[in-house]
Amino acid sequence: MGRYQAVDRDSVLDAAEMLVRTRGIAALTIDAVAKAAGISKGGVQSSFGTKDQLIAAMYERWGTEFDAEIARLAGEAPLPLARLRAHVEVTYRTDKAEGDRAAGLMASLLNAPEHLTLSQEWYASRLDGIDVSTPEGRRARLAFLANEGAFMLRCFGFMKMSEREWREIFADIRGLLDEANGGRP
Template identity: 45%
Template structure:
C-alpha cells in the first residue's frame, strides 16, 4: 500500500498569491493554482473547497501575519492607546517587500465580490473600539489612519522612502498618541 500523498497548504497559498500578484485576481483559478503547485485541480478543491474559500485563506494568512506582528508589539491586557501603539509599531516594522505583497494582494482581491466587506469589517473593528467624543481617542484614530496611509503610499510606490525616512514617519505618527 502506498503512502498517502499530502498537500502542502502553504505552498498552494504561495502559488495562489503569486498568480494574483502576477496576473490579477481574475487569473486565480483552480486550474492555474493546481498547475503552479504541481497537484491536481481536485487537490486544490480538497484543500480549499471553493474559490471563495481559497481567497479567504489568502486574506486570512495576510491578516495572521499582521496580527502576529501586532501581538509582538502589544501587551495582552492593552488599552486602546497601547493597542494603537502596537498597531503602528507593527505597521512600521513590516518590511517593504512584504508590504508590497500584502497591498498587491489586497488590491487584487478587493476586485472580487464579497472581499470589500471583509476588509471594511476588519477596519471597522479597529475604529469601533474608539470613542469619537474623547479627544485622546480621536488622536488615536488619526494616528491609525496616518499609519495606514503611509503604509499604502509606500507600498504602492506613490511615495519613495528609504528605511530611515520610513522609521522617522512612524516615530512622528507615534507622537500623535
C-alpha cells in the same frame, strides 16, 4: 491505482501568494496556483473550492499573522491605545515582500465584494475602544489613518518613500499616539 496524497494547504497558500507578489492578482488562477504548488488543479479545488475561497484563505492567514504580531507586541489584554500602537509598529516593520503580499490581497478585494466586508470589519476593529469624541481619541484615529495611508501609498507604489522618509513618517505617527496618551509613549 495511485495513492491519494494529502495537500499541504500552507504550501498552496505560499504558492498563491508568490504568484500574486511576482505576477499580480490577475495571474491568480486555480490552474496557475496548482502549477506553482506542484499539485493538480483538483488538489487546489479540493482544498479551497473556488478562487474566491482561496483568496479568503490567503486574506485570513495574513490577518491572523498580523494580529498575532500585534498581540505579541501589545501583550495580554492591552488597552485600546496600546493595541493601536502595536498595530503601527507592525506596519512600520513590514518589509517589501510582506507589503507586496498585503497589496496583492487588497487588490483582490476590488473584485470580490464579500471579501470587502471582512476587510471593513477588520479595519473597524482597529479603533475598538478608542473614544473618538475626545481630542486624544481623534489624535489616535488620525495616527491610525496616517499609518494605513502611508502603508498603502508605499505598497501600491503610488508614492516612493526612502527608508529615511518612512522612519520620519512613523516618528510623526508615534508622536500623535504619544499625544493621544497624554504625552506618554
